[in-house]
Amino acid sequence: MSLALLYCLGLPKTLYEKNEKILDWATAGLHFWTRIQHSNGAFDEYYPSEHGYIPTSFTLFSATETCTLLKVEDSVVLESCLKAARYLIRHSEVEALNQEAASIPGLFNVYLLTGEQWAAKAAREKFERLAKKQSPDGFFSEYGGADIGYLSTTLDFLLEYRRLSGDHDVDSVAERIVDFSSYFIHQDGSVGGPYGSRNTEYFLLSPLCLMAEQSSKAAAMLDRLCSGSGGVQAYYRSFDDRYLCHNMLHSLLRALKYAPSEISSEFYLPCDIEHEQYFEDAGLLSVNRNTSHLLCGLSKGGSLSLFNNRREVFSDYGYRIVDKSSGISASCWQRSDSLRGHVSGSYRVDTKFTAIKFHEANPLKHFVLRILAKLIGSRLIPFLKKRLIFIERFGPGRLARQIDILDDGFRITDQLKLTGDVKKIYRAVKFSLRHVASSKYFAFNELDQVETLDWDGSNIVSIERFVRWDTKGKTNLIDVSDSNLS
Template sequence: MQKYMDFINKTVPKVLTQVDRDRHSPTYGCCDRNFWHLKIRDFSSAILQQTGLSIALLTTVPYPGNVFYGREDVKDWARASVYYWEKIQLKDGSFNEYYPFEHGFPPTAFSLYSSCETYKRLNMDEPKLTEAFSRTGKYLASHRETEAYNQEMASITALYSLYTITKENWVLSAVNRKLLLLLEVQSEDGFFPEYGGADIGYLSVFFDMMAEYYWMSRDERVLKPLEKILSFLLFFIHPDRTAGGEYGSRNTTYFLPNGLEVMRQLGYPEAEAARDWLFEDADKTGFFMDSVDDRYCSHYLLHSFLRALEKEIQGGATCTEKVVLPFHAGKSTYFSDAGFWSHSEWIERGIPVYMIVGARKGGVLKLYGKGEQVFADFGYRVNYGKGKIAVTNWQDPSYIVKQKGNSLTVSGHFNLVTLKVGSPFLHLGLRAVAFVAGNKIIRFLKKKIILVDKHTDIAFRRKITFQDGVLQIEDEIESPKPVCLEGADSPSVRHVASGKFFSISDLCFHDCKSYGNSKKFYIKKKYDCQSGRFIENEELK
């Protein structure tokens, strides 16, 4: 219980600050501070209305030191958030997140779930709201998300929450139809795709939503998928009590707890082991989720912690079986669908070293020893100027990957990415397009800033070997024209709204040096985990 409470207690004040709590304000209940208070936006981002569920949970979950429990004035804030949600609903039942007239899928799915749950928890009874819920439900029933599957799972959970209110058969039919299509997508590795690959943070969101759906419905069709997700996620919990990162398709570095708590309550000891390890330092400076920004704390993060805490209080299950997490296992595992290679070795008694490689990201890797991250390598960049960068660390299904024993080889071509900068004219144009085309603007923007697969003529080949506590990286880069090669740093150039949160690993040693101008490069690096010694032997051909 304490693990959840520590994070909740330090996060609640900054989340409540985002809410318009003035009952005489025309935006009473709005959870977008940039709109109602700072006036730097001209519409409210509906996805932030999820804060209402966090407030409702604060008033109904009795944990030690909860000064909000049972307070009617605080419940009024939560109720106001649902009324404001109804106020900003578009005619077709959808909502905006980033642009007016956007008709976005994520704000529609996540905010319906949170609004329905708030409505139920506070025993609200308002036909106007249930009519609004049904409009949004019909929108979700007729739309699917097939790139970011955490959003599709959220829509299913939201629809089921709506069903518990209305008991209408069309809602349950939509849940079943969408769920059957969703379950077909799970990979053999256990993950559900996020923009062409596996991503740990967003998979934890999916895990949360699917586990919550099971908790409400007891639908046994999702138990095996939940088990597979759990088994997969365990490999990407790190010795330094962090999870995920640059090797994932969307680079996320957070982990929602509710999925783990549901599985723990169902008697899975590995879920308890993962929970206890990840959230042990929640009360300390440097806890890995302290860098999550206010937006995502207001989004799904805080209410995931509160829902997990509620289940622990109500259930109180404790697993007696002790489980060793994969980084302690002393073995090598390759996930071929995800392109993830995890490798654990014991270099001396009681001290494991653990490496994770993202092969589909060009062989980016993170290395851990003595309970902390000791080394990282994120590939290479060529900077063409004016925001154009060629990179190896791009999620690319065309990379050729071969993994055998203690080595992995990946080869392919650098991808060219143009970093976008906003401007008044650009935003004016986007709004005009959104007014005419509605949610088609989302597909356009995804192609421009997320799903950018443009190969250059610069080829690379990387070989990674790990044996007897020594990591060796051999890179060959060849270009028809001379290029200035640089080591890449940790921030990915793929746009991810919940990415680029600061992490202590940003300070970890990794190669950002310039290798000069040439057509061919051969770069060899070694890291000795026993001594902590790094050796580089650079050779220009």
């Protein structure tokens, strides 16, 4: 699809537009796509015989859009599109809803290309089922919580369906996504982070371009993402190439195609105006005081990021503990059993540490996975997700964190209760231990020295800190009575 867009778009100072070689490559890609399709209509992503939902939904949209852009009427390609559509109708995705959203415009495109009414009906039915899953806060769940980057992917595919079908019911769903997401655009144009369920730090521009002329909020988000030092240029430089091929590049090219002639910045984003907004279902907090913007993921163990003067000046990703067998457990984890509560100005989370098991790749494991993929097909990926992503093993402790919003700053009060043989406690770094490939890329703060706590071996550790709104990156430590930490 990216090649088809390059062929069709009149990008200045490039050799791509109407270049016959680009056309040949795009057409060859379509024919290759038909040859790797399984007889049931599905495609593989990681393993042979995987029969995955995500490679089928994402590539069907890409293939059908390519057919539309290049006016492809090849019967073999169209038959593959029909087979993929039938597969998507028979299956659904319930954990990562962006993947379910991806199927909807692809199905409608199949109707536009072939005239098959059942494909249009299936697209509408999938949209109706998906819309019912939108949280009261406005997000769609990604692995048990709200994630800003993947939410933008959901928004992207829903608005593509809106563009293709003219279905006005999409509008209210999209507006609620934008309302929610606007709170997590940072002053420097960066977005998301470890406070989200999947740690992603991007927001696709193409859906905002489609909304910008009707929504001043979407236009303001687009303006900040494009102009901020931590915005689109920063996160597109950080992506793994796999995701550029996946959907990030054609989203960027579609943004150029849909871009408004000018961006109005009359709307003030939450990062620029005083507010205190807590999203109960998401477990996410956004506060602006004295020109500083604080983000907190209570659903992620109270993970914190503070922005001031258009840069991040403070962050806290909780704690990690190392047991006597050198196993690592983390407090910054999306757990279904964590307890959250709040009154105005005070927010609290009580969560267990999650024990992380690291899996070392080797030829034997790869061989076994190939055999399993052949034997059990589509059941392999749910099995691997349970082992790698949906981890809720108990670590040897729990964290109770309270955040109090005050006039001149905020106070963090932590109590760690250790329940096993622990040999070290240290402050977590930004790099997450959860398997989310799209959030795994280098960040400069990974070069910082890990701060190991001066711990006396007690089972209860109390720590209190105060962070001023105007901090330049330093925090004031406050002694707490009965604290076991110096």
